[in-house]
Amino acid sequence: MLCKYKKNGGGLKGFLLTTLGSNRKSLEELDTIYILALGVSTDLNSNLTDTIMLCGYNPKTNQAMMLSIPRDTFIGTNKNRARGNDKINSLYAKGVDKTVEAVEELTGIDIDYYAVINNDLLIQMVDVIGGVDFEVPIDMDYDDPTQDLHIHLKKGMQRIDGEKAEQLLRFRHNNDGSSYPYEYGDNDYGRMRTQREFMKSTMGQVVQTKNLLKSKKILETVMDNLDTDMRIEDILPYIPYTVDLDFNNIRMEQLPGESELCNKVWVYIHSKSKTTELIEDLTNMLENGYTQSSTENNIDE
Numbered sequence: 040m041l042c043k044y045k046k047n048g049g050g051l052k053g054f055l056l057t058t059l060g061s062n063r064k065s066l067e068e069l070d071t072i073y074i075l076a077l078g079v080s081t082d083l084n085s086n087l088t089d090t091i092m093l094c095g096y097n098p099k100t101n102q103a104m105m106l107s108i109p110r111d112t113f114i115g116t117n118k119n120r121a122r123g124n125d126k127i128n129s130l131y132a133k134g135v136d137k138t139v140e141a142v143e144e145l146t147g148i149d150i151d152y153y154a155v156i157n158n159d160l161l162i163q164m165v166d167v168i169g170g171v172d173f174e175v176p177i178d179m180d181y182d183d184p185t186q187d188l189h190i191h192l193k194k195g196m197q198r199i200d201g202e203k204a205e206q207l208l209r210f211r212h213n214n215d216g217s218s219y220p221y222e223y224g225d226n227d228y229g230r231m232r233t234q235r236e237f238m239k240s241t242m243g244q245v246v247q248t249k250n251l252l253k254s255k256k257i258l259e260t261v262m263d264n265l266d267t268d269m270r271i272e273d274i275l276p277y278i279p280y281t282v283d284l285d286f287n288n289i290r291m292e293q294l295p296g297e298s299e300l301c302n303k304v305w306v307y308i309h310s311k312s313k314t315t316e317l318i319e320d321l322t323n324m325l326e327n328g329y330t331q332s333s334t335e336n337n338i339d340e
Contacts, residue, residue: 065276071097071325072277074269075139075153078161078208078234079131086132089209090234093142093150095321098280100328104290104321105238106146107231112294113306114141121301135266145294145309146318152273155266161208162201165241167260170198173240176233177219179210199237208234228293235291243286290324292317 078090091108108127115125123129130137139150165171179192190206199207211230212218219229245257258271258278295313298305323329 066098066280069098069276069280071095072152072274073148073150075142075150076238077131077135077138077153077155079155079157086129088128088131088138090156090231091127091138091142092234092238093146093148095148095325096277096281096284097325098277100325101280101283101285102290102325102328103284104292104325105235106317106321107235107291107293108142108145109227109231109294109296109307111227111298111305111307112145112296113301113308114145118299118301118306118308121304121306123304125304126306145314147315148318148322152269153267154269160261160264161204163264164201164257164261165199165204166201167257168241168245170200171204171237171241171244172196173199173207173237175199175207176223176229178213179206180213181210182214204237207237231293232291239286239289239291242281242289290321292321 072095074094076090076092076094077088078092079086079088088110091110091112093106093108094104095106096103110126110128112127113121113125114127114130115121127138127141130141135153135155139153142148143150174196175192175194178194179190181190182188188209190210192203192206192210197203208230210233211226218225219232223229224232258275262269262271294307294309295317296307296309299308301308
């Protein structure tokens with residue numbers, strides 16, 4: 040065991056490679072992995088996806104990215120005849136494969152796996168790692184008795200447990216109608232930005248030493264409560280290499296485009312040219328280690 044630990048390079052990474060049954064040569068066999076994360080609310084038996092996020096990670100370059108797909112993204116053929124079921128979030132009712140295919144069509148990226156995350160799993164996952172330190176961007180005060188949803192969070196750095204995480208990620212606007220400031224990204228855009236920031240913070244804390252040492256337990260908890268086509272053996276080889284990943288530099292973007300009122304329905308029309316440019320930049324970063332500051336502050340302009 041000690042010999043294998045040293046052969047695997049020592050340190051925390053060497054410990055994980057040894058414990059998880061991997062070796063240094065495994066890195067050569069690992070390709071960039073793309074996972075489509077879908078957030079589905081279960082409180083109203085909804086068949087709509089509240090959150091659609093394409094995540095990519097390359098252990099060779101230690102680069103990662105998250106691309107949010109607005110839930111109102113138009114996937115119909117004629118925006119002048121747009122209907123509610125022309126939005127990408129409606130595809131989940133027809134099967135998760137339909138959403139995967141739509142995101143592949145929008146981005147040109149071949150998705151390896153999907154992961155459907157419901158609110159119950161979110162609560163369990165955050166609690167398993169003992170909570171997440173996160174800076175809530177604004178005061179959040181919202182009540183919806185029909186959903187038994189009550190959001191009451193104060194602005195500022197705090198420890199977010201599972202219950203607070205659900206409030207944070209479902210927030211769109213306050214009881215008085217106010218929402219995130221425009222410069223942050225109001226309503227759904229602000230919500231997607233908060234989701235990306237919180238996911239980044241969560242992953243950063245998952246790979247802390249105290250949590251990495253129980254990686255198998257974390258993965259088992261997730262996999263037992265996750266609708267996915269991934270197996271534990273598919274994702275486990277990637278875990279040791281996340282030790283070297285700088286979670287503060289994860290590239291976080293949103294599908295380029297803008298909202299339009301079409302046929303009395305608000306939809307998000309993505310820009311094909313800007314999307315092509317962004318995807319080329321993201322894949323170049325993942326494959327070649329090229330880094331650049333996130334355009335987070337410009338995606339909603």
